[in-house]
Amino acid sequence: MKVAVLMGGRSLERAVSLRSGARVEDALTDLGHDVVAIDADESLVSRLKNERPDVAFIALHGPGGEDGTVQSLLELLGIPYTGPGVAACVLCMDKVQSKHRMREAGIPTPDWVAFGAAAFRELGAADAIAEIEAGLGLPLVVKPASQGSALGVRFAGSAQEVPQALIAALSYDDRVLIERHVRGRELAVSIVAGEPLPIVEAIPESGDEFNYDARYEIGRTAYACPADLGTEQTAAVLDASVRTWEALGCEGFARVDLMLGQGEGDGADAAGGGPQVLEVNSIPGLTDTSLLPMAAEAAGLSFERFVERALELALS
Numbered sequence: 301m302k303v304a305v306l307m308g309g310r311s312l313e314r315a316v317s318l319r320s321g322a323r324v325e326d327a328l329t330d331l332g333h334d335v336v337a338i339d340a341d342e343s344l345v346s347r348l349k350n351e352r353p354d355v356a357f358i359a360l361h362g363p364g365g366e367d368g369t370v371q372s373l374l375e376l377l378g379i380p381y382t383g384p385g386v387a388a389c390v391l392c393m394d395k396v397q398s399k400h401r402m403r404e405a406g407i408p409t410p411d412w413v414a415f416g417a418a419a420f421r422e423l424g425a426a427d428a429i430a431e432i433e434a435g436l437g438l439p440l441v442v443k444p445a446s447q448g449s450a451l452g453v454r455f456a457g458s459a460q461e462v463p464q465a466l467i468a469a470l471s472y473d474d475r476v477l478i479e480r481h482v483r484g485r486e487l488a489v490s491i492v493a494g495e496p497l498p499i500v501e502a503i504p505e506s507g508d509e510f511n512y513d514a515r516y517e518i519g520r521t522a523y524a525c526p527a528d529l530g531t532e533q534t535a536a537v538l539d540a541s542v543r544t545w546e547a548l549g550c551e552g553f554a555r556v557d558l559m560l561g562q563g564e565g566d567g568a569d570a571a572g573g574g575p576q577v578l579e580v581n582s583i584p585g586l587t588d589t590s591l592l593p594m595a596a597e598a599a600g601l602s603f604e605r606f607v608e609r610a611l612e613l614a615l616s
């Protein structure tokens with residue numbers, strides 16, 4: 301079968317995407333497919349028209365590749381593609397919209413408020429910081445509505461730190477959300493065709509919890525898969541993840557990021573017990589250190605078999 305692997309692109313996650321794409325390309329070659337690797341740029345549509353692949357494997361991350369744009373182009377060209385469809389990608393890329401869907405579906409997600417940049421310029425939203433702090437507690441988590449890989453995510457330990465965190469987040473997107481901080485364990489559930497793979501836990505080196513620059517250095521965050529959780533906790537985490545996949549209309553494969561709140565301590569954190577869904581990645585990382593391949597491996601699903609399955613799902 302002729303498979304186009306779409307990778308690279310212009311997003312800030314280009315480097316990760318190139319690594320995801322290269323790994324997918326190798327797997328497809330080993331599986332005996334006729335593989336065309338395409339670095340997504342302004343020639344994307346003309347290349348797809350010339351190459352006429354039977355199916356496209358999307359290994360793009362971030363805006364463009366993960367937000368429904370490339371998916372729409374592939375639909376126009378009549379080329380089946382891996383991963384969720386256009387509508388699900390649009391929703392997953394937008395953390396604010398996804399959180400509204402989760403809330404409607406009764407899926408626990410941390411409380412939040414969201415603003416566009418114009419709210420600060422034109423409506424004096426910055427004057428509401430005291431109320432936001434009173435409602436959501438400290439620390440506050442400030443993040444851009446889109447983007448991934450913790451780009452632009454900041455923790456504000458006091459109300460004075462909020463403006464700077466907002467400026468940082470607004471440099472990535474013109475919409476930001478301010479979210480209640482969940483103290484607890486950081487988990488990820490990859491899902492293939494609606495079936496969850498074993499839970500991955502990210503365990504930061506102590507002191508790195510709030511420092512993503514440090515955490516993304518190789519070796520500074522340890523991963524456990526399957527995560528060491530009790531039967532009830534495991535069931536609650538898997539249930540919240542699968543319900544999120546359904547609520548956002550995912551297909552193919554995706555990864556749900558969540559926190560498992562400790563549900564103790566004071567004020568803000570007290571309500572945060574149990575799983576709290578943060579977001580869904582419609583095109584999760586597929587590099588050799590990424591979480592979906594790690595979870596697949598733990599389930600006895602080799603990377604090649606995962607890739608073959610993703611193609612089957614795209615074609616079904």
Ligand SMILES: Nc1ncnc2c1ncn2[C@@H]1O[C@H](COP(=O)(O)OP(=O)(O)O)[C@@H](O)[C@H]1O
Pocket residue numbers: 410441443447448449450451453479480481482483486557559578579
């Ligand atoms: N409300 C929150 N409470 C605690 N930690 C959070 C919260 N939101 C985000 N984080 C941390 O920031 C990381 C990135 O946030 P996430 O919402 O997954 O965005 P993305 O991965 O798209 O950058 C999470 O994996 C988690 O470690």
Ligand SMILES: [Mg+2]
Pocket residue numbers: 449450557578579
């Ligand atoms: Mg995430």
